Amino acid sequence: AQSVTQPDIHITVSEGASLELRCNYSYGATPYLFWYVQSPGQGLQLLLKYFSGDTLVQGIKGFEAEFKRSQSSFNLRKPSVHWSDAAEYFCALHASGGSYIPTFGRGTSLIVHP
Amino acid sequence: NAGVTQTPKFQVLKTGQSMTLQCAQDMNHNSMYWYRQDPGMGLRLIYYSASEGTTDKGEVPNGYNVSRLNKREFSLRLESAAPSQTSVYFCASSEGGGYTEAFFGQGTRLTVV
Numbered sequence: 241a242q243s244v245t246q247p248d249i250h251i252t253v254s255e256g257a258s259l260e261l262r263c264n265y266s267y268g269a270t271p272y273l274f275w276y277v278q279s280p281g282q283g284l285q286l287l288l289k290y291f292s293g294d295t296l297v298q299g300i301k302g303f304e305a306e307f308k309r310s311q312s313s314f315n316l317r318k319p320s321v322h323w324s325d326a327a328e329y330f331c332a333l334h335a336s337g338g339s340y341i342p343t344f345g346r347g348t349s350l351i352v353h354p
Numbered sequence: 355n356a357g358v359t360q361t362p363k364f365q366v367l368k369t370g371q372s373m374t375l376q377c378a379q380d381m382n383h384n385s386m387y388w389y390r391q392d393p394g395m396g397l398r399l400i401y402y403s404a405s406e407g408t409t410d411k412g413e414v415p416n417g418y419n420v421s422r423l424n425k426r427e428f429s430l431r432l433e434s435a436a437p438s439q440t441s442v443y444f445c446a447s448s449e450g451g452g453y454t455e456a457f458f459g460q461g462t463r464l465t466v467v
Contacts, residue, residue, distance in 0.1 A: 283458030
């Protein structure tokens with residue numbers, strides 16, 4: 241069975257600082273990987289996704305993520321964080337066979353200090 | 355461009371009461387999902403429907419039932435609510451291919467007292 245681990249429950253950064261949110265997955269084949277963002281009181285919105293090709297993918301709002309097969313990781317990065325980036329971030333995996341049901345990590349809460 | 359619409363947005367139930375959460379999508383998606391979100395637990399799958407006419411259990415189906423009424427609508431029913439079902443419930447839909455993202459509703463915040 242597939243699983244997604246987000247080791248950090250909370251991350252605190254200062255506005256303007258760089259950001260990296262960690263995501264590790266467990267799956268026997270090549271997964272489809274996603275990052276979603278959830279603003280308070282809202283549903284989840286897609287930031288970016290990876291399913292093949294270039295292992296560095298660009299998303300909305302200046303975010304990028306890098307797929308590293310050898311480390312089973314798909315970390316999310318942003319070079320300069322804005323106060324509006326404060327939100328909950330979820331990494332998700334779709335298995336590449338079967339019903340493609342999204343499996344989510346537990347989420348990382350990003351706090352941005354002015 | 356409604357996307358995924360959930361009703362109601364908020365609900366308070368007494369223990370033992372029943373209710374149905376409604377979900378509709380206007381994107382002609384094949385797959386629909388119900389998740390619950392609890393602090394520190396992420397999103398856990400309750401039930402899903404890979405296509406019209408089919409439903410399957412997810413990770414935490416106990417105490418819930420679902421109906422895929424047609425391609426647009428996927429409802430979640432609590433027959434006898436319990437305090438452990440206090441949560442935020444999200445409906446989502448997708449085209450169903452592995453590379454297609456899920457689109458989420460705004461959520462229903464349910465409190466069972």
